[in-house]
Amino acid sequence: MIDQRHRPVVADPVLVTRLFNSTQFAWLWLVVRLYLGYQWLNAGWHKVTGKGWVDGGAAVKGFFTNAIRIPETGKPPISYDWYRSFLQWLLDSGSYSWFAKLVAYGEVIVGIALIFGILTGFAALGGAFMNFNFMLAGTASTNPVLFLAAILLLLAWKAAGHIGVDRWLLPKLGTPWHLGQSDPATRSA
DSSP states (O other): OOOGGGOOOOOOOHHHHHHHHOGGGHHHHHHHHHHHHHHHHHHHHHHHHSSSSTTSOHHHHHHHHHHHOOOSSSOOSOOOHHHHHHHHHHHHTTTHHHHHHHHHHHHHHHHHHHHHTSSHHHHHHHHHHHHHHHHHTTOOTTHHHHHHHHHHHHHTHHHHTSSSTHHHHHHHHEETTEEOTTSGGGSOO
């Protein structure tokens, strides 16, 4: 058995620690959060208030249909057959009707959470997951830049919401290294 006390610890570089863990750069993450949150809120709002999304999913059906199409010449938009099969299954099962609502409202929720700094790490993860799926479906557009911003927010989750609701919410909920005030073990008698 390996003695855990003698395992070497590799320290993060000072710049990385300050950038991702210190509230010193919370202002930087606020800018990234606001930009990314606005992008998600704007995209989601157009879907929620527009046609083809929450009123039956025709927009998603059209998107899926175009994405799975294999052209006679050239490269198909989807590179992975398993993902094409997944989208085909969503089409065949009629799941695009509820999937469109999930995307539209999901984008709005991620946008609001990022703008206000509410569970910033989870919101960034949700946004990154959507960007990743859009890219798998063959849509580049702004998705790579938004995906990178979300990954950076994920890395900075401890500080990214400091100028926001997370400043008060995370201590209440607790974090893996510190139980929140809702834990009876941390309350003073």
